[in-house]
Amino acid sequence: MEDELIKIWQSSPKAEQIKFEKSRLILDMQSSLDRFHRFIKYRIIHDQIACIIVIAGFIYGIYLVPPILSKIACFFIVLWAIWYLLQLVGSKKMKPTSVTLNYLEYLEKNRDYLTYLKETIIRSMYSYAILALPAYFLFISGVYFDGLSDITFFIKLIFLGIFVHIGAYAYSKWEVKKVDTYGLKKIDELIEVMEE
């Protein structure tokens, strides 16, 4: 009865055949990533480009902007952007590329990668609130106290900073949820079933 299963299973070659042309292989195909991995990939590229622009822009700002408070702010923003850029580079190293691991190891590597991504998003969320946002306020304060802008414009800039922060926070929360739902939850379930 049990051998019957194997017999049924192995009966398929009679109905389906694969034809391979034996010759020199030319491989020109790029493996496509699924939607989730594409989303992560584009997010990382997008953030890396943003970091490079921020670093270049604010290094220039250190020399260009006259108020001393704004110069200090530029310096902090550059530090924050470099730190975040390094985090993003680190996430690439964590990405499991080998498919030759065993099934369980492969799942665990994927879990580690997604956990790292999730932590990077959370860290960036808090680092933005702790370092980048205060640096932004410092920057506009420098501009205001040096008499380069009036109070109305200064208040508008404060609100702009707050709204951008709320937007970035909500977006990051959504991303974390996505990593949890689409990746970590499923992988955890699989690992649990494997180890049962």
Next chain:
Amino acid sequence: MNKDLENIFLNALEEHQYKLLRICTVYAKDDDDTKDLLQEVLVNIWKAMPSFKGDANIGTWMYRITLNVCLRLKTKEIGRQKKTLRLDSRAINIYKTDASENGQQEQLMQLRKCIKQLNEADKAVITLYLEELPYKEISAVTGITENTVAVKIKRIKNKLLNCLKPMI
């Protein structure tokens, strides 16, 4: 890639192609998906060839890649993207011949249907078992202990036999 590796790849492919195809069928939605999935598997095996150590069993090594690729690529997301692994500009073709044994075909379809209802981990274990891999090799491919493999297989087989009961 050198000629030796290419030959190893092609010989192993000839020997294991049906087994890889059968494994892909339980992770795929339909015949087109199976074809896409198999192509992706073969591309990954080809890419990984330089890392293949000759002392390992190439069949086991190929199953390992196959399962990992099947897991990674959710079939529905492969969609109908056209992917071509070219062999001197000739694409891989999977074609069907006339099903001569209808009864057996029905049983096979039902078995695949039953396997598709299992969770991903159980699918991995049972497909390797049905390919008659020893427990030791199933353990090497999946990363779970031989004892757990044995327990799982017993449980899954019962499930499958129950699922197939009306047919066999």
